[in-house]
Amino acid sequence: MGSRSVEDMIEALSGVHFSGFHMQGFESRNIEKPTTTPGAESVHKQPFVIGVAGGAASGKTTVCDMIIQQLHDQRVVLVNQDSFYHNLTEEELAKVHEYNFDHPDAFDTEKLLVSMENLRHDQAVDIPNYDFKSYKNNFFAARRVNPSDVIILEGILIFHDPRVRELMNMKIFVDSDADVRLARRIRRDTVEKGRDIGAVLDQYSKFVKPAFDDFILPTKKYADIIIPRGGDNHVAIDLIVQHIRTKLGQHELCKIYPNLYVIQSTFQIRGMHTLIRDSQTTKHDFVFYADRLIRLVVEHGLGHLPFTEKQVITPTGSVYTGVDFCKRLCGVSVIRSGESMENALRACCKGIKIGKILIHREGDNGQQLIYEKLPQDISERHVLLLDPILGTGNSAVQAISLLIKKGVPESNIIFLNLISAPQGVHVVCKSFPRVKIVTSEIDIGLNEDFRVVPGMGEFGDRYFGTDDDNDNQQVAAPTQSSDQGS
Numbered sequence: 001m002g003s004r005s006v007e008d009m010i011e012a013l014s015g016v017h018f019s020g021f022h023m024q025g026f027e028s029r030n031i032e033k034p035t036t037t038p039g040a041e042s043v044h045k046q047p048f049v050i051g052v053a054g055g056a057a058s059g060k061t062t063v064c065d066m067i068i069q070q071l072h073d074q075r076v077v078l079v080n081q082d083s084f085y086h087n088l089t090e091e092e093l094a095k096v097h098e099y100n101f102d103h104p105d106a107f108d109t110e111k112l113l114v115s116m117e118n119l120r121h122d123q124a125v126d127i128p129n130y131d132f133k134s135y136k137n138n139f140f141a142a143r144r145v146n147p148s149d150v151i152i153l154e155g156i157l158i159f160h161d162p163r164v165r166e167l168m169n170m171k172i173f174v175d176s177d178a179d180v181r182l183a184r185r186i187r188r189d190t191v192e193k194g195r196d197i198g199a200v201l202d203q204y205s206k207f208v209k210p211a212f213d214d215f216i217l218p219t220k221k222y223a224d225i226i227i228p229r230g231g232d233n234h235v236a237i238d239l240i241v242q243h244i245r246t247k248l249g250q251h252e253l254c255k256i257y258p259n260l261y262v263i264q265s266t267f268q269i270r271g272m273h274t275l276i277r278d279s280q281t282t283k284h285d286f287v288f289y290a291d292r293l294i295r296l297v298v299e300h301g302l303g304h305l306p307f308t309e310k311q312v313i314t315p316t317g318s319v320y321t322g323v324d325f326c327k328r329l330c331g332v333s334v335i336r337s338g339e340s341m342e343n344a345l346r347a348c349c350k351g352i353k354i355g356k357i358l359i360h361r362e363g364d365n366g367q368q369l370i371y372e373k374l375p376q377d378i379s380e381r382h383v384l385l386l387d388p389i390l391g392t393g394n395s396a397v398q399a400i401s402l403l404i405k406k407g408v409p410e411s412n413i414i415f416l417n418l419i420s421a422p423q424g425v426h427v428v429c430k431s432f433p434r435v436k437i438v439t440s441e442i443d444i445g446l447n448e449d450f451r452v453v454p455g456m457g458e459f460g461d462r463y464f465g466t467d468d469d470n471d472n473q474q475v476a477a478p479t480q481s482s483d484q485g486s
């Protein structure tokens, strides 16, 4: 390590201020928002935001309560859109039966956005308590909501404003029949709110039903998940909770970039990484374990390709409904280390075409495209871009830009690598938000030579046996591969 600290170098590279950064354990909650570099985004830990919309009395609150209950080992907070109802003027209060509580203008969305922004930046907020009986939002009896791992935003029109939708990592629409909603509403408004049934029905036909048709139902299309039967649908709620748990267990960067996929770590995967990162590992073992890891990443990447349903007849004469692989695909390896991934791709995709790109590094940041040989019809194919290490992201940007220039849609590119540095992830994900990155581990950062740390050294040299120390390593190395029996 030279005279500059790793923190300094990473700051200089990414414009992000890394405060309390420790080599031993990369804790992204220690990383602060940049104060000097405009436009630079922080690696601040972002909460997982779930939006829950649906008609009034569809079961939104019930579903949220069930999710919160099941996520008992996570810090979860519920923010209700009701808390952002505008307070009524004296005049509106006097004619409250003519007030439309189901119109988007009934809510102070600006205030909701400010509260969400604060929560997302680790600041506690006071959320007013809405009283349905007095029609008042009581700021004095506000509820203190602390920053959490999961924020659930619930309300009839929570998908209406695109700025609010943007905040959400997952959108759920609770879909209950209109008659069920009306029946529940009558019971709730008469029993809990002490309202007169005639007034409830009037409000329903005058405001609630038209607003559902005009403003709420049209937002159903934004939902990632639609839950029929609300809280009765235990299967849907279990699946949602499972998904949230998986997301929370992932690397922090996955919460920021939905196009980043880190394959789930197991002891096998950690073990293989331990071997290929060990400077004493022989070339033979390095290749063996790198190949195993590459195969996993390739298989995972293929899982992101589109597929079509296909039915076949089994030898028992039965119908099996399966899927057909996407056939319009090709690989593109970044010479030289990307070529190490070609065999795994060929082993998974029989006869796949593989193009090549050579990018020459000039100094620290300059990259120059030297050579390209790509399939003629590449623009009609899904492309698996192969490069085992994502460091600064400069050559990845060059390679992806070339593919896009050749007519490949951004969303048709899957970038496969073994190890990524956060800096490279930021650069690629920000420049190409529709390119998917599939990686097996995310490292701490880059050193003064812009090499990934802890990393594994020059991948190409170690894989192809062109590193200087190779002969010595052959002698000194342990023999883990035979211990594994594989």
Ligand SMILES: Nc1ncnc2c1ncn2[C@@H]1O[C@H](COP(=O)(O)OP(=O)(O)O)[C@@H](O)[C@H]1O
Pocket (backbone or CB within 6 Å): 054, 055, 056, 057, 058, 059, 060, 061, 062, 063, 184, 185, 188, 229, 230, 231, 232
């Ligand atoms: N699956 C269900 N079965 C019976 N009653 C339900 C069910 N889900 C919700 N309710 C009741 O219906 C009313 C509305 O449910 P709630 O979850 O508050 O809906 P929302 O938040 O969408 O208005 C509540 O009184 C609740 O107790």
Ligand SMILES: Nc1ccn([C@@H]2O[C@H](COP(=O)(O)O)[C@@H](O)[C@H]2O)c(=O)n1
Pocket (backbone or CB within 6 Å): 055, 056, 057, 058, 060, 061, 082, 085, 101, 102, 131, 132, 133, 135, 155, 156, 208
């Ligand atoms: N003072 C108020 C405010 C709102 N409403 C109704 O509440 C419904 C939204 O709440 P949910 O829990 O059902 O999502 C909405 O339909 C409003 O009409 C009200 O009756 N009185």
Ligand SMILES: [Mg+2]
Pocket (backbone or CB within 6 Å): 060, 061
């Ligand atoms: Mg509710």
